[in-house]
Amino acid sequence: MTSANDPLPLPPAVRLIATDLDGTLLRDDKSVSDRTVAALAAAEEAGIEVFFVTGRPARWMGVVSDHVHGHGLAICANGAAVVDLHAGKLVQARPLERKTALDVVRTLRDAAPGTTFAVELSTGIHYEPDYPPFHLDPGATTATAEKLLGAESPDSAAPVLKLLAQHPELTPDGFLALARTAAGELASFTRSSPTALLEISGKGVSKASTLALCCAERGISSDQVVAFGDMPNDVEMLSWAGCSYAMGNAHPEVVAAASGRTVANNEDGVAVVIEEILASMKAVS
DSSP states (O other), rough: OOOOOOOOOOOOOSSSSEOOOOOOOOTSSSSSOOOHHHHHHHHHTTTEEEEEEOOOOOOOGGGGGGGOTOOOOEEEEEGTTTETTTTTEEEEEOOHHHHHHHHHHHHHHHHTTOOOOEEEEEEEEEEEEEOOOOOOOTTTTTTOOOTTTTTTTTTTSSSSEEEEOOOSSSSHHHHHHHHHHHHHEEEEEEEEHHHSEEEEEEOOOOOHHHHHHHHHHOOOOOOEEEEESSGGGHHHHHHSSEEEEEETTTOOOHHHSEEOOOOOOTTTTHHHHHHHHHHHHHHHO
């Protein structure tokens, strides 16, 4: 493991860059720096594909949609959705079955009383009355999770991309460990928030598994992928990629999973590595 100040380990060949957004590519004010914009454009000009791989839903991708070139695809909702940002449409969904989601709700209510839920659909988010509201989603409706996931729901035909679970008292890592112990056989649990907010996907659905599918379609192997991340929902992706970087601001589990470390998101850590990759490519050409 390298520190943020050590020389960065660079792969011999790079065909795809996979980067998380919040806390990674984006600065804390949710902006993309001019340096990062230039690095992304230079990477694609050099023939390297760039995938944004995020826990965000498609409707929150406006922060980077202008910086997607080439294929225009992004992996959203921690791998549950592949989205064409150019066309603004869902290309592929890997949903959480509603019956399974209901089983998770019941299990977590028993294991962690006080848990409240939100349901992220392909059409938008809805949440329980006591769940902290999403100010970016004024069209959301409120009801119990059982009603939101039930057959009588107005959006009952829409795929469930994520179930969100929030607890007002547990620590973030403690809540994640408890949920995985109680319901880990039902679904995939992770987190990316500094609060006790869990993101729950279909069993086996993650940033890594969907990225692997997208790479296989392109004939790209894991050792040709460079990945960046900062939170537990990035761990599988960083472990899968042949070369991976934890940000200087990353969670300890992310640092342990990555093969290298770059500087923090506010210091353009992704751009720093991309610039090194492009420089090394020029040196051998």
